[in-house]
Amino acid sequence: MLLLTCPFCGPRDESEFAHGGYARKQRPDNPQMMSDDAWVDYLTVPDNPMGPVREKWWHVRGCGTYFTVERDTRTHDITDEGESHAS
Amino acid sequence: MQHYSFLSLARNALTNHQNWQAAWRSPPLKDRYDVIIIGAGGHGLATAYYLAKNHGVTNVAVLEKGWLGGGNVARNTVTIRSNYMRDESIPFYVKTVSLYDGLTKDLNYNLMYSKRSMIDVVQTYPKLREIRRRMLHMDLYGATYEPIDVAELRRRIPSLTGGGPGSRLPVIAGMVHTDAAVCRHDAVAWGYARAADDHGVEMHQNTEVRELLRDANGAICGVETNRGTVRADKVAVVVSGHTTTLTETVGLRLPLKTFNLTAFVSEPVKPLIDVVVNCPDIGVYLSQSDKGELVIGGAPDPGQSFRRDIKQNVFEDAVCAMLELFPAFRRLKLMRQWGGSLDMAHDASPIVSTTDIPGLFVSAGWWGGFKAIPAGGFTLAHLIANDEPHPLIAPFGLDRFNHLDFILESGTTIAR
Numbered sequence: 001m002l003l004l005t006c007p008f009c010g011p012r013d014e015s016e017f018a019h020g021g022y023a024r025k026q027r028p029d030n031p032q033m034m035s036d037d038a039w040v041d042y043l044t045v046p047d048n049p050m051g052p053v054r055e056k057w058w059h060v061r062g063c064g065t066y067f068t069v070e071r072d073t074r075t076h077d078i079t080d081e082g083e084s085h086a087s
Numbered sequence: 088m089q090h091y092s093f094l095s096l097a098r099n100a101l102t103n104h105q106n107w108q109a110a111w112r113s114p115p116l117k118d119r120y121d122v123i124i125i126g127a128g129g130h131g132l133a134t135a136y137y138l139a140k141n142h143g144v145t146n147v148a149v150l151e152k153g154w155l156g157g158g159n160v161a162r163n164t165v166t167i168r169s170n171y172m173r174d175e176s177i178p179f180y181v182k183t184v185s186l187y188d189g190l191t192k193d194l195n196y197n198l199m200y201s202k203r204s205m206i207d208v209v210q211t212y213p214k215l216r217e218i219r220r221r222m223l224h225m226d227l228y229g230a231t232y233e234p235i236d237v238a239e240l241r242r243r244i245p246s247l248t249g250g251g252p253g254s255r256l257p258v259i260a261g262m263v264h265t266d267a268a269v270c271r272h273d274a275v276a277w278g279y280a281r282a283a284d285d286h287g288v289e290m291h292q293n294t295e296v297r298e299l300l301r302d303a304n305g306a307i308c309g310v311e312t313n314r315g316t317v318r319a320d321k322v323a324v325v326v327s328g329h330t331t332t333l334t335e336t337v338g339l340r341l342p343l344k345t346f347n348l349t350a351f352v353s354e355p356v357k358p359l360i361d362v363v364v365n366c367p368d369i370g371v372y373l374s375q376s377d378k379g380e381l382v383i384g385g386a387p388d389p390g391q392s393f394r395r396d397i398k399q400n401v402f403e404d405a406v407c408a409m410l411e412l413f414p415a416f417r418r419l420k421l422m423r424q425w426g427g428s429l430d431m432a433h434d435a436s437p438i439v440s441t442t443d444i445p446g447l448f449v450s451a452g453w454w455g456g457f458k459a460i461p462a463g464g465f466t467l468a469h470l471i472a473n474d475e476p477h478p479l480i481a482p483f484g485l486d487r488f489n490h491l492d493f494i495l496e497s498g499t500t501i502a503r
Contacts, residue, residue, distance in 0.1 A: 001398055001399045001400050013400075014398075014400055015400045018389075019389030019390050022344065022390075022391070036489065037489075040488055040489055040491070041340070043433075043491070044342040044433040044488045044491075045340050045341065045342045045433075046342070046343075046344050046391075046433075048331040048332075048341075048343055048344050048345055048391060048430075050332060050393050053390075053391050055390050055391070071390065073345070073390075073391045073392050073393045073394075074393050074394065075394075076392070076394065
């Protein structure tokens with residue numbers, strides 16, 4: 001079980017959070033201007049490292065903040081507590 | 088190959104079982120083969136077997152970093168079924184069920200194959216609508232899905248005493264998939280290995296592939312292992328969760344993410360449940376093994392993971408869900424748990440495909456891949472031998488992503 005640090009509430013148990021999915025790179029501004037290969041790569045191909053991966057978490061049973069962390073897929077160590085996506 | 092039969096059992100009993108042949112050989116590793124298959128799991132061994140049997144390609148090495156059948160073929164819940172959603176998927180899984188039906192005889196190896204219905208316990212109307220839609224699709228392809236009412240559901244699963252009218256999610260209907268089955272997972276790996284060995288295929292355990300090798304033209308030319316370089320013009324990557332780890336050694340990125348999926352078993356009890364029970368709304372499924380253990384599975388861990396362990400909160404979610412419907416199970420002790428690394432494609436359908444690198448084949452994205460072993464091996468062998476996909480697997484090539492032509496199967500099991 002993870003101990004996730006919500007930017008608003010501080011360290012909380014994983015059971016308070018919902019996984020918000022893989023943190024994509026910035027969406028390209030002009031997909032129409034890109035090559036098909038680059039667009040397909042952006043849409044479908046995630047990084048799948050044995051190591052740190054960036055992902056979003058949602059403090060759904062808490063304050064509702066969305067934030068991004070970097071977690072190691074081999075150890076579950078949080079390697080970067082990241083920043084919030086406060087609206 | 089020594090034929091297994093009642094007679095051979097009796098004959099060997101007379102000599103105190105001292106004279107059985109080894110099920111497969113352990114030949115020295117050559118430096119060249121026609122085909123290298125990376126991964127001696129269910130899919131890899133089945134591919135080797137069908138390559139030799141159906142296509143006469145016998146100069147094949149199956150390289151395995153650990154021991155034969157020690158990966159996900161030993162880390163699953165042995166459920167075989169064909170209740171999928173898409174026009175592309177259902178015929179493939181109907182084929183795999185039909186291959187399993189005859190596999191014990193084909194391999195001369197007792198798979199302890201046990202045909203038993205899978206019953207979906209439906210607790211919400213959206214799930215009921217989704218599952219009825221699947222029923223209509225499956226009707227087209229000869230797979231079975233039959234609705235039953237709650238009284239019939241409780242008659243078939245007497246231990247399902249929860250989910251009454253006053254509960255959080257009352258049971259509203261059931262759906263029966265009579266094609267479903269379970270079997271002994273080790274026997275699938277060992278049976279395919281023994282039969283492939285009989286055709287001349289070599290299996291090399293403790294042989295870890297570290298890198299794929301390309302020649303000057305960019306085509307695949309072999310693999311680098313902990314036991315030296317092994318060359319082949321055709322290499323198939325059949326390694327489940329570590330597919331991208333290997334393909335990225337030649338710069339090939341694939342639309343796959345690796346997840347950890349866990350399961351656990353209870354202590355053995357007397358016969359209690361004779362079907363596979365699937366509860367899609369609360370996220371748990373279970374069946375009873377021949378030894379009497381309840382084999383219980385839930386959802387994968389949230390987020391990518393290469394750990395093969397079980398997370399306490401994921402485990403508790405599955406147990407709490409089970410106890411809502413089966414309150415009597417609260418007194419069962421749980422004995423073992425395991426996790427497996429599985430890779431899931433962007434559209435949650437498998438990938439059996441050639442790649443941009445000539446000679447490199449991948450078979451990946453098999454979350455829930457145990458059921459798919461025979462047809463997965465059958466179709467990958469066809470692809471390797473002919474460089475043309477078998478019609479059953481043609482829609483599952485990598486080029487579907489280039490056309491954004493997804494075969495969306497998310498939601499058709501608990502596991503996603």
